[in-house]
Amino acid sequence: MKHDHADAPSIFGGAAEPGSCTICKANGLCLCAVINKREAERGGPEAPLGTVHKSPARRKISYPKEQSEFVSVLCDGWALASLCLSNGRRQILSILLPGDMSSGAGMFEATSDRLVETITEVTYRRYRRRDLTVGFLERSDLRQFLTKIWVDERQQSDRLAFDLGRGMSDERVSQLILNLMTRLDKRGMVQNQTMEFPLRQHHIADATGLTPVHVCKLLTEFRQVGLIEISNRSLTILDLPALRRIAGVA
């Protein structure tokens, strides 16, 4: 069984085994692999791995209410899903990392209210929704994949609601940082408590429901007391226990 993501070099895991690429690491299963396998078993044509797309930084790649017959999975780079309403207010609902999709519900619904845009330059893979839904009927591993995503997303948005509704500003920001750290770590993208950190302060603000100005003040304070270090678009956690304490880990 092939699983080399040949067209998306940056998600190469080196090996060609399942579980080796970033998408697999993130989800425990890669849609490519699943579709691949299905096709192989049927003796069908070479697997439709999904088409690869690239987009520069700061581009909108999916609009609210927009119909699409495709499901996109991020392969490389950072993106975000947000809800924008009246008077230009926006709330970021999720920072998308390699292996993520805008929302698992998108595998069934052709439209959503979410706006998806890139943060860095990204590579993503588009699958035809129809190809996937056929698979859902037939493959138990794909169904498991789905329910796992559902459960994970539920937990993430519950936690988000809690933080936004009940957290102080410093809790929210530290929670965001820790959350990203955990998710990147699962993908093998953290070394020495250090991670790539392409977020602008206004991203952090929109994700935490705060003001860019206030985010700035919080971050400088975090730095001053030796919690974190930011330089060169990368972030290091210097005092993990303290940061967790602020985030109010239950």
Add this chain to the structure above:
Amino acid sequence: MKHDHADAPSIFGGAAEPGSCTICKANGLCLCAVINKREAERGGPEAPLGTVHKSPARRKISYPKEQSEFVSVLCDGWALASLCLSNGRRQILSILLPGDMSSGAGMFEATSDRLVETITEVTYRRYRRRDLTVGFLERSDLRQFLTKIWVDERQQSDRLAFDLGRGMSDERVSQLILNLMTRLDKRGMVQNQTMEFPLRQHHIADATGLTPVHVCKLLTEFRQVGLIEISNRSLTILDLPALRRIAGVA
């Protein structure tokens, strides 16, 4: 095909047809009906409609981390699902109305972090999870039911995050009221802009991320300017357009 919910009188729709009970109205499909049908087609035993349970007001009926082989669907009364963390802070994630379950993800996961408790006295129906998952494999209407729930929940929690992160206090409260009104209306539980309203102010506070005191002040202001009227645990919207305007309907 029977569909009379015989043991849960208050969700009687009068007729015995699908679409007639509150659960059907809420979801477009009732689990009872689906399981019923499946069993009937197989010539199996009389359908396992799920066992009926009752609980008085203000009782916890499902705890975080608690394992359960059952999935509960509310038949009558109000309940809530919340996330409680450190120092007793709580965020209500969803007000549960007849036809709702704590979370659709609960149909696959035996545990969650949510605390579910009753607001009024409630009747609910418990289905064995195993009975449902078997159905998912076989019945396309049940799968559709599932994906609809997923999509709806996604939209609800996106909106919640937006309100908590980016809404002023008056927007949040009016949004909550309108949301409840809409959902109750779908269930045929609104007459003349009037609905049953068993929420205490501290419920509203926990749902909107505010303080009970502040909620009180907002509600009295809403009443003074003639937006709503509350009496006898029921709420009437007197000026719908104005309330929508405050809620910031997009």
Add this chain to the structure above:
DNA sequence: CGGATAGTTGAGTTATCTCAAATGCAGTGG
């Protein structure tokens, strides 16, 4: 009637926002 829970009101505090100006930094075109 008494005790608990819920709602109301006012006074004072504080976390966060708004506004505004200054600085830094990256990319562009001359």
Add this chain to the structure above:
DNA sequence: CCACTGCATTTGAGATAACTCAACTATCCG
């Protein structure tokens, strides 16, 4: 290489939405 433009970050001062605390009243239920 420099000046320039546009974005991101920093800093300070003042405003305000929402909170805390505390006392008082109303309502419900046995």
